[in-house]
Every structure is written in C-alpha cells, then in structure tokens.
Amino acid sequence: MNTKNGTILFLDNHDRSKHLYTLALEVYLNNTVVEMSSLQDAFDYLDSYAPELIITRANLENKDCGLALSNLIRVKNYKTKVIILGKSDLKLDGNSGFIHLIEDVSVKDLLKNAAELLNITAKEMARLDVGEYFPIDIKLLPEKLVLVSPIYKLNPDGSFEKVLDKESQLHSEVLFMLNYSGQEFIYVKSTDRLKFVNSLTIYITEMIASDRLTLEDSILFGNDSYNLVKSSVQKMSISPIVINATEVNINNMLSISSKIDKLDKYLKIISTNKTSLVFQHCLLTCFISSHIINKMDWGTNDQKVKLAFVCFFSNMFLENDQDVFIRNELTLNNFDYSADRFHNINNHALNAAKFLSKYYSNLPFGVETIIKQHHGNKYGVGFDLHSSSVSPLALIYLIADDWVCRIMNSSATGQNVNKVDFLSLLKSNYKGIMFLDIIKAIEDLEI
Ligand SMILES: [Fe+2]
Numbered sequence: 001m002n003t004k005n006g007t008i009l010f011l012d013n014h015d016r017s018k019h020l021y022t023l024a025l026e027v028y029l030n031n032t033v034v035e036m037s038s039l040q041d042a043f044d045y046l047d048s049y050a051p052e053l054i055i056t057r058a059n060l061e062n063k064d065c066g067l068a069l070s071n072l073i074r075v076k077n078y079k080t081k082v083i084i085l086g087k088s089d090l091k092l093d094g095n096s097g098f099i100h101l102i103e104d105v106s107v108k109d110l111l112k113n114a115a116e117l118l119n120i121t122a123k124e125m126a127r128l129d130v131g132e133y134f135p136i137d138i139k140l141l142p143e144k145l146v147l148v149s150p151i152y153k154l155n156p157d158g159s160f161e162k163v164l165d166k167e168s169q170l171h172s173e174v175l176f177m178l179n180y181s182g183q184e185f186i187y188v189k190s191t192d193r194l195k196f197v198n199s200l201t202i203y204i205t206e207m208i209a210s211d212r213l214t215l216e217d218s219i220l221f222g223n224d225s226y227n228l229v230k231s232s233v234q235k236m237s238i239s240p241i242v243i244n245a246t247e248v249n250i251n252n253m254l255s256i257s258s259k260i261d262k263l264d265k266y267l268k269i270i271s272t273n274k275t276s277l278v279f280q281h282c283l284l285t286c287f288i289s290s291h292i293i294n295k296m297d298w299g300t301n302d303q304k305v306k307l308a309f310v311c312f313f314s315n316m317f318l319e320n321d322q323d324v325f326i327r328n329e330l331t332l333n334n335f336d337y338s339a340d341r342f343h344n345i346n347n348h349a350l351n352a353a354k355f356l357s358k359y360y361s362n363l364p365f366g367v368e369t370i371i372k373q374h375h376g377n378k379y380g381v382g383f384d385l386h387s388s389s390v391s392p393l394a395l396i397y398l399i400a401d402d403w404v405c406r407i408m409n410s411s412a413t414g415q416n417v418n419k420v421d422f423l424s425l426l427k428s429n430y431k432g433i434m435f436l437d438i439i440k441a442i443e444d445l446e447i
Pocket of ligand 1: 314315324348349374
C-alpha cells in the first residue's frame with residue numbers, strides 16, 4: 001500500500017528547481033508536496049491547512065518569506081516545521097527548534113533536514129512501497145541524459161512498453177514523440193527509482209545553474225522546449241506544464257540575448273545548432289527587438305518580456321516553417337498555394353492571438369494585441385508594412401522581423417545583411433514618421 005507521509009508546502013518562484021526538489025521529496029520521503037510561487041498564496045493556504053513541513057526560499061520578491069512564515073506558524077500555534085533555503089536574517093533562539101536553515105541548497109541536504117524534522121528514518125525511507133513502476137514527469141527529462149535504467153511508457157490498455165534501454169541517451173526526437181503522443185510521464189521500475197532520480201537530480205541541477213550551461217546547450221534545450229509547446233498549441237491545448245515550459249524558454253531567450261553582443265556571433269552559434277527555422281527566427285527577432293528596446297528612451301524590461309512572448313508565439317500557427325519568411329501580400333500571392341495554406345498564412349497572426357486570449361490566462365498585458373498586429377495589420381489578417389495604426393511594440397517586431405528574414409535568407413546563400421545594408425533598406429522602405437525612432441535606435445545599435 002502506498003500511504004503518503006503527510007503534506008509539505010513548498011514555496012519557491014523558480015519552477016524548475018521547485019519541481020526537482022518536489023520529485024526528490026516525493027520519491028525519498030513519500031510526502032505530498034503542494035507547490036506555491038508567492039507568499040500571499042502560502043498565507044492563504046495556511047489559513048485553512050497546517051502542513052507537516054514548510055520549505056521556503058528565504059527571500060522572494062523582496063519579502064523575507066522565512067521570517068514571515070515562521071512567525072505565522074508561531075501565531076497559529078501549528079506544529080508545522082520550517083526549512084528556509086538560502087541566506088536569511090532570521091535569528092534562531094531556544095524556541096526555534098522547528099526551523100532549519102540551509103544556506104547552500106543541495107538536494108541531499110534538503111532531504112536530510114526534511115527527514116530529520118519529519119522523524120523519518122533511513123530505514124523507513126528504504127521501505128517505501130510505490131508500486132511496480134514509478135512515474136517521472138516528462139518535463140523534468142533533459143535531452144542528453146544518459147539513462148541509468150530503462151524507461152517505459154504507459155499504453156492506453158494499461159500495459160508498460162519499454163521506450164529506451166539502460167545506458168541509452170535521451171534525445172529530442174524521443175521526448176517529442178512522447179509528448180506528441182500525449183504522455184505526461186515516463187516510468188521507471190520502482191526498484192530503479194532512487195538510482196534514476198539520483199542521476200536525474202545531478203544532471204538537472206547542473207542544467208539549472210545556467211552559468212554552467214553553454215549557450216549552445218541553452219539554445220538546443222530551448223529548441224526542444226519550443227517544439228513541445230508548439231505541438232501542444234497546434235492541438236489547441238495549453239496545460240500548466242506547457243505554460244511552465246513557455247516561461248522557462250522565454251527567460252532563456254532573454255538571457256541568451258543579454259549574453260550575446262554581436263549578431264554575427266549569434267548567427268554562427270545558431271547555424272551550428274540543430275534548431276528549426278522557426279525557432280532560429282524566434283531567437284533572432286527576440287535578440288534584435290531586445291536591443292532596439294535598450295536604445296529607446298521609453299524602453300523597459302517589461303517591454304522586452306512582452307516582445308519575447310510575441311517572438312515565441314507569433315508564428316506558432318504557421319503550418320509550414322518556411323512560411324515564416326512570407327511578410328507581404330505580393331510574395332504570398334506569387335506562390336501558387338492551396339486555398340488552405342493561403343488561409344493559414346493570411347490568418348496566422350489572428351489565430352495565435354485568439355488562441356492565447358482564450359487559453360493563456362497569465363499572458364502579459366498587451367501581448368495578444370501585438371501578436372495580432374505583428375505583420376502590421378490591425379486586425380491580424382494579411383500584411384500591412386506601412387501601417388500607422390498598430391502598437392509601437394508591433395512596429396519594433398515588424399522591423400526586427402524584416403531584418404531577421406533578410407539575414408536568414410542571405411546567410412543561406414553565404415551572404416550577410418549587416419546593419420549598414422539593412423539601414424539603407426529600412427530608410428527607403430519605411431518612410432512613415434512612426435518608424436523614425438526605430439531607425440534611430442538601429443543606427444545607435446552596436447550589435
Ligand atoms: Fe508571422
């Protein structure tokens with residue numbers, strides 16, 4: 001019988017590390033873990049429930065969560081224990097036996113402290129009965145992980161089928177296939193679960209420390225994640241897993257953009273990677289639009305995030321990757337496309353905006369509109385490169401998109417469209433007053 005040992009409230013705003021620690025706590029301590037991202041949510045939860053243990057980051061959003069939650073436990077007279085992760089100003093005294101501080105967080109220390117506070121012995125941990133197969137959330141599986149045990153998938157008839165053998169390396173096609181077939185979990189034999197989770201933990205912890213992740217691997221990881229989100233979105237579905245993958249990917253794109261200073265360098269890295277055309281386009285438009293925002297007097301970080309969302313989703317409803325390069329009606333009309341493909345290209349902006357407004361509840365304000373207008377048409381149908389009635393951020397995307405399409409098309413033929421070439425095209429093709437700020441920003445760019 002699989003009886004849980006009790007509930008742990010886990011407060012952290014870094015989703016990947018939270019999921020990772022949650023997995024370890026569930027596997028080793030057999031607890032139910034309730035994940036939260038804000039102090040207010042934790043307070044609301046504690047109004048009605050008294051978990052056995054709270055694990056919290058010391059500080060989130062400039063709030064001393066360790067101190068606030070420890071005080072609340074005292075006031076409510078709960079028997080809840082508390083583990084605070086990271087540096088805290090909390091002073092422990094003789095009455096603080098229910099609190100443990102862990103400054104340098106590792107999974108091992110977290111488990112050791114949690115087991116001690118919950119009075120779980122090593123012997124009890126070893127005896128946990130979790131059934132013949134143990135599920136692992138697919139979103140935790142990184143590409144390139146070398147498997148220390150076979151992995152299985154669950155068939156609709158309830159049988160388990162081996163997907164990869166021990167010592168195989170996970171690759172994007174397998175992860176894509178699993179996700180595409182609607183699997184949220186892979187399974188390992190329960191007897192292998194501790195070994196498997198150990199190896200996964202070590203690998204993912206290294207990945208999360210992004211300063212140790214090469215740019216190339218960040219891009220490959222982003223590409224796989226983008227494909228997973230795209231396959232889900234094209235099936236008109238968006239789960240919390242997909243939202244999490246989107247947000248991790250967007251942070252990753254912005255982080256890469258801030259680490260690279262030269263367009264040439266970025267192009268070189270992308271061209272040596274096995275990334276899709278659409279994702280390359282997405283990364284480059286994010287890079288250029290971020291740098292344009294940096295040069296705008298009115299530019300803010302929030303606008304960079306909004307534009308990154310636009311880059312990520314704007315072309316997700318195109319059925320053919322190659323169609324990302326179609327950006328005016330003349331080109332579209334010149335191709336002898338079927339009525340369906342023509343309709344798909346002509347409406348991809350509107351379709352993406354409609355989908356997001358319906359299914360993505362936490363989309364940053366204004367993103368849906370910018371996506372609708374990303375080819376200059378106010379209503380998201382067709383193309384209008386000289387529009388004066390769309391959002392200024394849509395205009396920035398429009399120009400970044402123009403540059404990126406020229407760069408990608410010319411690099412395929414071994415040429416290069418540098419900033420000077422592009423500026424002269426820009427000045428002759430975009431004469432409206434609303435483009436003056438953007439042209440000036442591009443003149444000032446040092447990319
Ligand atoms: Fe588009």
